[in-house]
Amino acid sequence: MKKTKINEAHYILKGKMVEFCGWDLPVQYSGLNTEHMAVRTTGGIFDVSHMGEVWFRGREALKAVQHIISNDAAKLQPGRIQYAGLLTESGCFVDDLLVYMMKENEYLLVVNAANIDKDFQWIKKHTARFDVQVENRSEEYSQIAVQGPIAEKLVQEFTDIDLKPMGYYHFAQGRVQDIDAILSRTGYTGEDGFEIYFKSDAAAASKLFLDLADKGAKYDALPAGLGARDTLRLEAKMALYGNDIDDSHTVLEADLGWILKLKKEEPFIGQEALARQKEAGIRRKLVGFELVDKGIARHGYPITVQGRGFAAVTSGTFAPFLKRSIGLAYLPLENAAVGSEFQIGIREKTVTAKVVETPFYKRNK
Amino acid sequence: MAKENLLYSKEHEWVLSAGGTATVGVTDYAQHELGDVVFVDLPAAGKELKKGDPAANIESVKAVSDVYAPVTGKITAVNAKLGANPELVNQDPFGEGWIFKMSITQASELDELMDLKKYEEYLKGIAGE
Numbered sequence: 001m002k003k004t005k006i007n008e009a010h011y012i013l014k015g016k017m018v019e020f021c022g023w024d025l026p027v028q029y030s031g032l033n034t035e036h037m038a039v040r041t042t043g044g045i046f047d048v049s050h051m052g053e054v055w056f057r058g059r060e061a062l063k064a065v066q067h068i069i070s071n072d073a074a075k076l077q078p079g080r081i082q083y084a085g086l087l088t089e090s091g092c093f094v095d096d097l098l099v100y101m102m103k104e105n106e107y108l109l110v111v112n113a114a115n116i117d118k119d120f121q122w123i124k125k126h127t128a129r130f131d132v133q134v135e136n137r138s139e140e141y142s143q144i145a146v147q148g149p150i151a152e153k154l155v156q157e158f159t160d161i162d163l164k165p166m167g168y169y170h171f172a173q174g175r176v177q178d179i180d181a182i183l184s185r186t187g188y189t190g191e192d193g194f195e196i197y198f199k200s201d202a203a204a205a206s207k208l209f210l211d212l213a214d215k216g217a218k219y220d221a222l223p224a225g226l227g228a229r230d231t232l233r234l235e236a237k238m239a240l241y242g243n244d245i246d247d248s249h250t251v252l253e254a255d256l257g258w259i260l261k262l263k264k265e266e267p268f269i270g271q272e273a274l275a276r277q278k279e280a281g282i283r284r285k286l287v288g289f290e291l292v293d294k295g296i297a298r299h300g301y302p303i304t305v306q307g308r309g310f311a312a313v314t315s316g317t318f319a320p321f322l323k324r325s326i327g328l329a330y331l332p333l334e335n336a337a338v339g340s341e342f343q344i345g346i347r348e349k350t351v352t353a354k355v356v357e358t359p360f361y362k363r364n365k
Numbered sequence: 366m367a368k369e370n371l372l373y374s375k376e377h378e379w380v381l382s383a384g385g386t387a388t389v390g391v392t393d394y395a396q397h398e399l400g401d402v403v404f405v406d407l408p409a410a411g412k413e414l415k416k417g418d419p420a421a422n423i424e425s426v427k428a429v430s431d432v433y434a435p436v437t438g439k440i441t442a443v444n445a446k447l448g449a450n451p452e453l454v455n456q457d458p459f460g461e462g463w464i465f466k467m468s469i470t471q472a473s474e475l476d477e478l479m480d481l482k483k484y485e486e487y488l489k490g491i492a493g494e
Contacts, residue, residue: 032426033401227400227427294404296424318403318426347422349406 004049005142005205012206013213013223021113023050026225035224036231036320039189040361043148043221045212046229048188049205052116053141053197054123056107058132065099065107066266068126070251070274071259074266076101081169081184084259086111086119087270091250091277095119096241098186100171108182110197112241126269142205146212147193147232150219155194157215158208159183163194177208188229190236190361234326235319235361237288243299244286244314244328252277253330255286285336286314288358291325292341293351298327302345305335313344319360326360327353368459372435372475373484379459380435382475387436390463391423391454394488399425402454407443408465414438416474421464423454435478438468 001024010017015026025047028035038044056065065073071084078101086094095115100108111119120136127134146155156163161174161183171184179198187193198205213223230240239245239254251260252274262275291297297316302309316327335342340355372380377395381388396402406422414420414434421432421443443465447453453462469475479487 027427028400031400036426231426295406296404296429298429318424320401320426 002050004047005200005202006047006049006144006209007206008202009206009209009213010047012210015223015225018226020226021050023113025050026223027227028225029223032225032227032231033320035222035228038220038222039148039191039224039228039232040321040363041149042219043146043150043154043193043216044189044224044228045209045216045221046145046147046224047143047209048145048195048229049142050113051143052111052113052119052136052138054109054111054120055135055137056109056127056132057135058105058130060130061105061107061132063266064127064130064132064134065109066264067130067268068123069097069099069268070261070270071099072261072264073099073101073107074264078103079170079172081171081186083169085245085251085256085270086122087251087268087274088247089269089273091252091270091274092247093241093245093249093251093254094122094247096239096245100182100184114242140199141197142200143198144196144209144212145187145189145193146196146216146221147187147189147224148191148221150216150221151191151193154212154216154219154221155183155196158212168192177204177211179204179208188238189232190238190359191232191363228320231317231320234315234317234328235321235359237328237359239286239328240315249284249286249330250274250277250282252282253284253286281333283333284311284330285333286328286330287336287355288360289327289329289342289353290356290360291327291344291351291353294325295346295349295351296325297344297346297351297353303329303331304343304345304350305332306342310342322360324360326356331355369481371459372478372480373487374433374435374478375487376431376433378432378435380475380478382469385469386441386466387438387469387475388463388466389420389432389435391432391458392484393458395430396455396458396462399423399430399454400427401425402451405444405447405451405454405464407447408440410440410443412440414440414467416471420467423464424451432464434467436467436469436471436474438470440465440467442466
């Protein structure tokens with residue numbers, strides 16, 4: 001099993017370790033609910049070093065990025081970030097990712113851990129004709145996410161970068177505890193927060209994580225694991241690749257039309273299929289639901305709409321902050337309006353669910 | 366409840382056998398592994414089960430797990446308090462967090478369960494894996 005450079009810290013903090021995408025990572029430390037609530041009310045510190053970092057450098061770096069993503073990277077300036085889809089010819093997802101514009105002719109793409117190799121092969125193949133150097137530097141980088149209302153105060157204690165003026169989806173480069181880092185105001189929890197990317201040895205990486213946890217304690221912030229990361233992102237309706245988005249559902253069906261820029265200058269993979277689908281209209285759509293009956297509808301549980309089988313729950317959980325059973329699923333467009341009811345099979349039982357507004361949770365800004 | 370008087374299954378249920386009735390819950394180890402319990406799906410009273418059949422489901426935020434019938438028999442009672450307070454399974458697994466009671470039709474099936482000493486050894490074996 002692969003270990004992040006922060007691995008030792010998880011054992012010191014008595015994390016409950018599991019295998020995730022080939023990595024030895026903590027599913028929780030003090031408890032999933034406790035960690036989830038900490039992020040919503042104070043703060044949480046996550047090791048997300050398993051995420052992948054792919055660098056684009058060269059005269060045609062922008063052209064190459066534009067060719068493979070759904071969003072319009074030409075709109076970026078140095079220090080800005082964009083969420084985008086890496087798409088197949090049919091407009092479905094190879095992955096979802098963040099694009100960081102480092103400077104002119106240099107971009108960083110942050111991709112999902114499970115997809116690093118697949119993405120890198122895909123990217124190399126589809127950018128070969130551009131004057132660009134593409135490098136997978138995932139192994140070199142550690143990443144720590146500090147999320148929650150106290151994130152700014154806590155991270156500020158560790159860095160010379162002035163965090164207050166930094167906007168959402170902006171980043172800066174500077175020192176974090178004497179380590180050169182990229183520090184961005186981003187996250188996967190629905191809260192304010194930061195993600196810190198850095199290269200260091202294991203001792204320094206573990207020390208930074210432990211020090212963040214230690215200093216965080218005075219704000220009642222906690223180290224948090226993969227379990228809370230999943231329930232937090234689902235309350236905020238952030239898609240998980242492999243569950244809610246994949247290579248058989250398009251950007252439009254995933255209700256992510258805002259990351260699709262059909263009119264951008266550079267033609268991109270999936271553009272034609274999506275232009276056609278936009279014209280013709282989608283037939284199914286990813287929606288958020290809440291259970292009317294008791295139970296928890298989890299990933300893969302079968303759905304019936306007016307007596308007819310239709311796909312399955314893509315993500316579902318008991319939402320620790322909202323204290324309701326929530327989930328995501330693709331429904332036929334005519335049954336996807338807020339308030340529509342449908343059924344989910346939970347083992348031998350059938351329970352009723354209804355479509356609700358999303359995100360389920362939205363923080364007060 | 367005195368843990369010495371209970372019997373234990375490999376699936377981490379505990380069983381109190383008294384007067385032809387088995388009271389069934391999950392052990393402290395099981396509740397800890399499950400994490401925060403948010404819903405317990407209880408069987409209907411009168412339901413007939415064979416030893417090893419799934420009898421109830423415990424849903425935690427993380428996962429769902431079955432509670433199996435430790436013997437063959439009929440459900441005689443369920444812990445209705447778990448409807449409003451599923452967290453009793455975490456807070457008091459051997460007491461207020463009991464799950465169901467069932468009749469014991471073949472007392473010999475109890476012999477296949479472990480006593481406390483054997484169960485503790487069994488747990489050590491799991492921890493050593």
